Amino acid sequence: MFKTNNEKIGKHLGDLIKNSEYKNDRQFCIAYLTLRDGEANPDDIQKMQNRICQIKNGKKGVQIEDLPIFSDLLGVSFEDILSAGTALTPVLNRKTNYSIAFSKDPVEWEAYILRDDKLILNPDEYDKTAIDYALEAGNYPFLKYLTEKGYIWFVGEDKKEYYLGFGAGTSIKRREIGFLDTLDSRMKSQDDLRFKMIALAIRDNDLEMLSVLHAREIPLLYTINPIQHWTLKDKQLPSSSNVEQMIDRIAASENTAISYFFEEFDTEAELNSLRSTFVFPYAGQVLDALISSKSTFESKLFLEKAIEHNKKVQRKLQKLVDKSKASCKELYSVAPNNNYYDEAYFRREAWREYYFYPENGFIAYYMPFYSKNTTGFITNVINVTVSSKDKEVQFLIDELKKTYNTFIKQYEKKEA
Known part of the structure; x- marks a missing residue:
């Protein structure tokens, strides 16, 4: 009382x-x-x-x-x-990171963002921010509100920051020095949050958001180019429950969304502005999910796309190798004792700068520096790990594996 x-x-x-x-x-x-x-x-x-x-x-x-x-x-x-x-x-x-993450009221969202104590910029006692909770709760309207208002972004405008979490960040102002307000740095260092957001965008069929999120890309693509790619050796693609959820959502989505992830796209290397063409690094895992779920029509459709991509890369590779071999022959044709240089030598020289990374499916090639109009490329190819009882699907699986194994055999022959 x-x-x-x-x-x-x-x-x-x-x-x-x-x-x-x-x-x-x-x-x-x-x-x-x-x-x-x-x-x-x-x-x-x-x-x-x-x-x-x-x-x-x-x-x-x-x-x-x-x-x-x-x-x-x-x-x-x-x-x-x-x-x-x-x-x-x-x-x-009392409003907390947890409670606001479940709110459906834009007025409450805005009031929480504008609080002087900046709760939204900091993790709670469970080391989770409002963004973490909203992603877990699947509160896509709240997350989309934050991105459309420019309060947060999962992909920044400066490509120089793409190597680390795609330059994610927040425009919500921190307090005076002495307070942590760590949301910006947490977002920059946790690209896994973007995978969660991609899964939610797919669930809500928001194809425009997929483009905003650079959903087909990973930061790794902005750290490699045809000349510098040694970091790919023994490197696995990012793996987590959020990645698995994203892959499952893609495989369960409409064909329009799946098609987006099987289209080729370009990136620009920071070092020398060379543009490289890639396909979604997890395309093979999406195919595995489609085949395992017995989505026969979709499996055949996207297996055919994957086969065509691999064959296209093979044609590009062979064309540059042939040009390299021709340049090598021309160079040594005027060299003393040129009869010492045979076809085997020219072949070795042409394939010298070919690399294949089976851990992640990337290949790189660069013509010898003495070649005319020297150029090269780096890309990735697609493979699957499952089989199917459907004869047509299995035929396409075998065809895809054949194209993939070609890159392996070429590299093994070069290294022998």
Whole structure:
């Protein structure tokens, strides 16, 4: 039990408002009316200010209908308000990273973003931010609101930052030095969050968002080029439950979405601005999922696309190798004792800078530097690991494996 009166309640309410994110009565009244009515016009703001002033002076009491809104805005319990701060109980409606992640109300989202204590920029006691919880909860409207308003981005504008988490970040301003407010750095270092967002965009059939998220790409693609690719050796593609969920969502989506992930795309290497063409690095795993789920039509359709991609890469590779061999022959045709240089020598020279990385499916080739119009390329090819009882699907699987194994045999022959 507690005893109090309007004067004590009013004084306590005034202190709560003063120490809150609203700072003054007018801002508090605007937040009150916005939460209650969805808007705050000047006349209502003035009336509300007058009523708050009377409550603070003890001339009026707090109404029952005020309590839920006061409690929500000020982050205190009903008991705290009515006891003038003498009876404290846990606040079940206090906004947290967890609760806001489940909210469907844009007004609540905006209020949480604008809080002075910047809760949205920091992880809670479970080391999770509002973004983490929203991705887990699948609250796509909230996440899309944040991205469309420019509060967060999973892919930045500066390609120089793509090597690490695609330059993800936030525009929500940090507090003064001394506070952590680590959301920006967390987003930059956790590309896994982007995989979650991709899965949600696929679930909601938001193809435009897939493009914004660079959904077919991984940061690794911006760290390699036809000359520098040694980091690919023994390197596995990123793997996590979020990646697996993304792959499963792709395989279960409409053909329009699946097609997006089987289209080739270009990236530009930072070192020398060489443009490289790739296909989705997880395309083979998507095919595995389609085949395993017995999606016969889709399996055949996208197996054919994968076969054509691999054959296209093979033709490109052979064309450059042939040009390299011709350049080598021309160079040594005027060399002394040129009869020492035979076809086997020219073949070895032409294939010298061919590399294949079976751990991730990337291949790289660069013509010898003495060749005319020296050039090269780096790309990736597709393989599958499952089989099918459907004869047509299995025929295409065998055909795809044959194209893939060609790259392996060529590399083994070169290394022998």
